[in-house]
Amino acid sequence: MNSENTKFCTNCGKEIPQTAQYCPYCNTKQPSLEPTYLNRSDVSTHQCPRCKNVIPDGVSYCPYCDEPQTRSQNNNHQQSTGQPAKTAQDQTNQSNHPRQHKSHFWRNVIVLLVVILLAIIAFFTYQNYHNSQIQSNQNQANQEQTAKNDANKSQAKQSKPQNNIVEIxxxxxxxxxxxxxxxxxxxxxxxxxxxxxxxxxxxxxxxxxxxxxxxxxxxxxxxxxxxxxxxxxxxxxxxxxxxxxxxxxxxxxxxxxxxxxxxxxxxxxxxxxxxxxxxxxxxxxxx
CATH class of the missing domain: 3.30.300 (GMP Synthetase; Chain A, domain 3)
Structure with missing residues (x-):
């Protein structure tokens, strides 16, 4: 039979005419299907685990027996590539991870910059306070020294004329x-x-x-x-x-x-x- 005009029995899996409503081998009623014109060489296929019909990868349910195909499709993909199959949740998580990682990176950078900025502000604030304290203490010491010098000069001024006149x-x-x-x-x-x-x-x-x-x-x-x-x-x-x-x-x-x-x-x-x-x-x- 021409493969384009045939289909597979949903029960026994044998190739039967495309227009057959019942399998001529097992007398099983066949579902009504719209004719498809896919080139098998262009479509990746796998065998339905229930009805054994060859169906395209990526379909959620078998068009012949209505069997869910997600697991079978993933298993088939795993066998053909030799890599562990990934569920839809895994793919979703995988697609989100780089974005989350990127978001965490910039968040950490911003936090680090804020910490550095606060540290710089605290350092210069302390330096200004420390310098002002030193300047204040220095000014006070200078004032005390000036007052002491003035007192000494005043005392010397009072005693110097007397001492000088005696010596003269x-x-x-x-x-x-x-x-x-x-x-x-x-x-x-x-x-x-x-x-x-x-x-x-x-x-x-x-x-x-x-x-x-x-x-x-x-x-x-x-x-x-x-x-x-x-x-x-x-x-x-x-x-x-x-x-x-x-x-x-x-x-x-x-x-x-x-x-x-x-x-x-x-x-x-x-x-x-x-x-x-x-x-x-x-x-x-x-x-």
């Missing part, structure tokens, strides 16, 4: 001999000239009172220093006159003593400081 007096009175009040007045003038801001002052020997009189302008910084709360200049002059008075008393010749020094304001003539033999008997600042 001793430098030019060493081994001096005072034979007259005029000699004493000359050295007292040297001391007064060394006092800061003492310009305009005059020193004279008063033979009647037996005193060395120092006249200071009432407007001079020396007098104003005695009247204010910062008497550094005034105290330097007191210390200097004490030292020169002591030197004059120690080095006066004969029985005369020319160490009595009286300081007066030129506007009133009133004494504001008196030193004798190095001892202060009057200090207007103490009054």
């Amino acid at each position: 007096v001793k430098s030019f009175t060493q081994n001096n001999k005072y034979e007259s009040g005029q000699d004493a007045a000359q050295d007292v003038q040297k001391v007064v000239d060394k006092i800061p801001d003492s310009s305009g002052s005059s020193v004279k020997w008063d033979p009647n009172a037996q005193t060395v009189n120092v006249n200071l302008p009432a407007s001079s910084p020396v007098v104003k220093s005695a009247e204010t709360g910062s008497p550094q200049v005034w105290n330097a002059m007191v210390k200097g006159l004490q030292t020169i008075s002591q030197e004059i008393s120690k080095n006066s010749t004969g029985n005369d003593d020319y160490s009595n020094i009286k300081v007066m304001r030129d506007d009133t003539g009133q004494p504001i400081l008196q030193v004798d033999k190095g001892n202060v008997s009057l200090n207007s600042r103490d009054q």
